[in-house]
Amino acid sequence: MLQFRTTHLYAAARLTGSTKHSLSQLKLSPMHLHVIFPLAISLLLVLSPAAVRRCAAQERTGDAPPYKPLVSPLARDSATSLYTISIQDSGPLIVDLAGPLVWSTCASGHPTFSCSSRECAAANGDGVTPAPAPAPRPSCRKRPNCACTAHPCNPVTGRCAAGDLTSSPMSANTTDGRSLLPHPVSFSTVASCAPENLLQSLPAGAVGVAGLSRAPLSLPSQLAARRGLGSRFALCLPGVAVFGNTTIYLMGFPLELTAIIGRTPLVKNPKRSGDYYIPAVAITMVWTSSGDTPAALPPRALELDPATGRGGVTLSTVAQYTAMRSDVYGPFLQAFDAAIGAPGTVKKVPEVAPFKLCYDTWSLRPLKRLGWDVPIIRLELAAGASSNWTMYSGNSLVQVGDRTLCLAFLEMAGGGGSDDGPAVVIGMHQLEDNLLVFDADNEELRFSGILRGSGATCSTFNFTA
Numbered sequence: 312m313l314q315f316r317t318t319h320l321y322a323a324a325r326l327t328g329s330t331k332h333s334l335s336q337l338k339l340s341p342m343h344l345h346v347i348f349p350l351a352i353s354l355l356l357v358l359s360p361a362a363v364r365r366c367a368a369q370e371r372t373g374d375a376p377p378y379k380p381l382v383s384p385l386a387r388d389s390a391t392s393l394y395t396i397s398i399q400d401s402g403p404l405i406v407d408l409a410g411p412l413v414w415s416t417c418a419s420g421h422p423t424f425s426c427s428s429r430e431c432a433a434a435n436g437d438g439v440t441p442a443p444a445p446a447p448r449p450s451c452r453k454r455p456n457c458a459c460t461a462h463p464c465n466p467v468t469g470r471c472a473a474g475d476l477t478s479s480p481m482s483a484n485t486t487d488g489r490s491l492l493p494h495p496v497s498f499s500t501v502a503s504c505a506p507e508n509l510l511q512s513l514p515a516g517a518v519g520v521a522g523l524s525r526a527p528l529s530l531p532s533q534l535a536a537r538r539g540l541g542s543r544f545a546l547c548l549p550g551v552a553v554f555g556n557t558t559i560y561l562m563g564f565p566l567e568l569t570a571i572i573g574r575t576p577l578v579k580n581p582k583r584s585g586d587y588y589i590p591a592v593a594i595t596m597v598w599t600s601s602g603d604t605p606a607a608l609p610p611r612a613l614e615l616d617p618a619t620g621r622g623g624v625t626l627s628t629v630a631q632y633t634a635m636r637s638d639v640y641g642p643f644l645q646a647f648d649a650a651i652g653a654p655g656t657v658k659k660v661p662e663v664a665p666f667k668l669c670y671d672t673w674s675l676r677p678l679k680r681l682g683w684d685v686p687i688i689r690l691e692l693a694a695g696a697s698s699n700w701t702m703y704s705g706n707s708l709v710q711v712g713d714r715t716l717c718l719a720f721l722e723m724a725g726g727g728g729s730d731d732g733p734a735v736v737i738g739m740h741q742l743e744d745n746l747l748v749f750d751a752d753n754e755e756l757r758f759s760g761i762l763r764g765s766g767a768t769c770s771t772f773n774f775t776a
């Protein structure tokens with residue numbers, strides 16, 4: 312309809328003398344004028360200035376259905392080790408895989424949603440499917456224009472606050488999976504306002520959080536629903552985020568990556584319905600110098616209990632290092648130390664807090680691309696996965712001194728014995744330089760393992776048009 316009106320608007324402009332042509336040159340009879348001129352004037356009145364601007368913006372940027380996948384750079388903050396995405400117009404947002412909302416500080420005069428709107432129901436619901444429009448609450452019947460209140464939470468401090476549900480302007484580049492397409496696009500998402508003090512412990516300059524969970528108002532859920540991009544999004548830390556069903560290429564590696572990397576089903580936790588869980592069953596250390604050394608975990612220690620929501624293995628872009636429940640952490644440390652110590656050539660050094668196992672780099676053999684020759688940590692996945700998740704030294708060790716490397720895994724605070732807590736939370740250090748593709752429709756995660764051995768890294772996406 313907009314395209315039809317715009318076409319006639321151009322005709323109206325010509326008829327009102329804004330072109331070089333006279334009416335005689337247009338060869339219109341008086342009967343034509345009698346019909347067309349009133350139509351042109353009515354179209355000028357009907358077509359709103361906002362519609363004209365939208366049409367002009369679409370012609371300028373090419374942002375019209377079918378929409379193209381979006382791409383945005385990810386940056387690591389050196390002070391907090393958190394990752395930010397530059398997609399909101401007001402400033403960078405923290406990337407939170409478990410976050411159900413997009414939220415940020417707001418300027419005065421921001422728009423709001425009604426507390427009887429579908430968006431308000433989705434913002435305050437527990438499920439991952441947007442609810443139909445609910446009946447107005449009693450308070451809304453008295454105040455039909457009441458503003459919706461959402462409850463954004465800081466993923467670092469755990470503190471929550473109340474804020475208006477609003478519409479937030481955003482912009483990003485489109486992509487074909489290889490590089491940028493010529494025009495950036497602008498769009499809006501449903502977001503929550505938050506007070507300034509909710510930014511505590513976030514990187515300097517960050518204005519809020521981009522929730523990436525399976526909740527209906529997370530950033531990927533909204534882009535899939537509002538722009539029809541498909542249910543997939545990809546993260547590659549540090550480097551790039553891609554939203555939409557597209558191929559992905561990284562410079563330094565000639566093949567399309569999403570088709571050849573590992574796959575595993577995602578597991579749903581009824582108590583944490585938006586989080587991403589993978590079906591791990593065991594942990595084994597693999598090293599040519601000592602063979603396979605399995606961690607002697609208690610039976611079903613990694614299994615997710617669907618009745619209570621306890622256990623399971625989940626992913627986090629807020630935890631810096633992988634954290635394990637105490638009954639998993641102890642056997643894991645013993646297995647790694649036994650494997651690396653078997654040849655008798657690796658020298659242990661005193662632990663450096665918060666880590667428990669540390670080694671002298673002079674006793675380790677460096678590898679060309681993968682860091683150090685140490686046991687590979689193999690997270691064994693259940694039936695349905697195409698391969699296991701393996702962690703090489705680039706993801707398993709961290710340098711804490713000139714000659715000191717430590718195993719970058721921690722024990723959960725308090726032992727991790729909460730009623731609905733996970734058994735393992737895979738942290739950012741273990742996710743770095745791994746391409747992760749989350750597919751909500753197929754309930755699947757695609758994962759590459761560390762990319763450095765392939766010649767590519769997460770930082771080699773081609774951010775040029």
